[in-house]
Amino acid sequence: MTQVAYTVKLGKLDSITEAPTHYCAGCEHGILTRLIGAAIDDLGIREKTVMIDSVGCSVLAFNYFNCDHIVAAHGRAPAVAAGLKRVHPELMIFSVQGDGDAASIGLLELIYAAKRSTPITIFLVNNAIYGMTGGQMAPTTLEGQVTTTTPFGRDVHMTGTELDASKLLSGIDGAAYVKRVSLAIQEISSHRGSVYTIKNLLDAKKAVENAFKVQALGGFAFVELLSTCSINWKMSVLEAKRFVNEKVVKKFPLGLYRDTYGVEKQ
């Protein structure tokens, strides 16, 4: 009998460590970690990449990415990234931030980093809630959404309407790449019945790669990734994915908001 040989088609990524993650079951942070790891490996930039960890569910990301890390204070990641990039422009610097970190306490740092065309890459994981602290309202929480600080549903008269970070940055001159994608798998009907596709993930993967390419070109890159928080939304994993793809995308439409270098046309 002939010996069968196998080659590894998809396997261990250099940029990802062996540590098991602490994320909840089905959480898109885990998926994003793999997408970023794959992009860093494919572009061959691991040895000059520095991650700025932010405060939120991803605060322990320094255990998962095999590169240098600086753990920033809440909201300050873009400023820390900018400070390091200005003295070491050869480094590739990125942050992963939640909706509270980037769109609430850190909004000034985010906007000014974009305004100054700082060549860094920011990933905003938008799950319309404060996950790590137990489910309070986020700037991106939907009108009427129940959270622990909006137990009767978000009242936009008191709290204002949802903050659209991609739309906000699309109006900032210095932002070179602003894209919103969804990390939630989508359910579609087909001749086989209801199936789930990962088209969203593949779009997100491309956006992640572009975000690093834009930094290499000298521009500020921002990708907003719609995600779930099944635990704090009090839904099952698949119900949460449906909520994103049916309700959340209506308030936060997916798409390319700015592409100064035209990376998506390539």
Place this chain on the structure above:
Amino acid sequence: MAAVQPRANVAILEERCKACELCVVTCPQGNLKLSTRLNHAGFHPAEFSYRGTKGECTACGVCYWVCPDFAISEIKVKT
């Protein structure tokens, strides 16, 4: 007649699986399902069978990309 060797294999690190079922629902060929075993965290980890409910594994890689825990650790194809 010799048994047909599987064209592809999906390796699963059972201790990492949190039974989110994303791989189960996205696999186009139905090669994945939650097992009856329990891992140390109390989850029923996903398990792979080359012949799935809808067909054979084609090493499409969907499960690899969708797994948030890197439990789907490696996909091999016959050379």
Place this chain on the structure above:
Amino acid sequence: MGKNRVYLKGNEAIAYGALEAGLNAYFAYPITPSSEIPETLAKEFGNKKYPEYKFFLQAASELEAINMVIGAASGGTRAMTATSSPGFSLKQEGLSYAACMELPLLIVDICRAGPGLGNLGPEQSDYFQGTKGGGHGNYRLIVLAPATVQEMALLPRVGFDLAFKYRNPTLILGDAFTGQLKEDVEFPEFTPQHYDVSAWATTGAKGRSPHILNSLELDFQKHFKHLGKIYEKYQQAQEKEVRFEEYHTEDAETVIIAFGIASRIAKGAVNKLRSKGMKIGLFRPITLWPFPAPQLKALASQGKRFLVVELNMGQMLEDVKLAVGDGVTVDFFGKWGGVVPTEAEIEGKVRRLEVIAI
């Protein structure tokens, strides 16, 4: 006049002092009375006389500035920010993080009257905040207090050196008076001590394992150990880095203890009192942390009396009392709100104390 002498404001002296000390990057938000520091550094950006000076940015807020300094310092560079009291409050979070991450950085606080918005007058308002730590947690800043414009020119060298030696933020604590005062300054030749940052700086994990600059440690035992190492550093600094100046203290019966602008005025009072035959001296701490406690204890054991003079309600006073212990006469003369004491007022206070003492 020596060829190297220039006539500068205190704030300008700090800026040039930092440049001469090998400043790499400066980030700050303007605030009176320290704005001449960023203005001078903006003007000198690109001056080939300072090849190490690579980056200047006016940040959008005090918070943004200190975090940019953290980023630059993480890369192993000499990074600095300057501010005044209300801005210093805003930076406390960043300093707490930097101390736990063991980052070398230089911060300058040109104090003004507080609390709140206060006014633009001189006050030694931030002694507590600087030496006791205004940010959360167990940490210390190394604190240097200049009293002359010449000292403001030279202390940035000491500041960067100590920051890198101990991998800790260092503070130069000035005040609105000395910040605006103009005096002659010289910049002697100087080669900064080189410190190897390759063991910790985040410059890309090429050919080495990743460096993680982090203050989060969820394992309590590990955090206890990590902070213990930092505590050891502080013990070392307390033994080795105390700096102070003694003026006519040997035979003094009463010693005035003052730092910064208060010490300048007190020195004048000491001279006046000496000319009238009174045995008065001045002890001037230059490092407010580590505090020259052993030196003060030694003076106290010689039976001397002390008068602490500060532009506040008695902040260093507490450290003096702690240093000298029980049974020692420690009096206080303070002015605050932007008001500066005169030599005559200090003289008068000393005389009244001498009368009481007899």
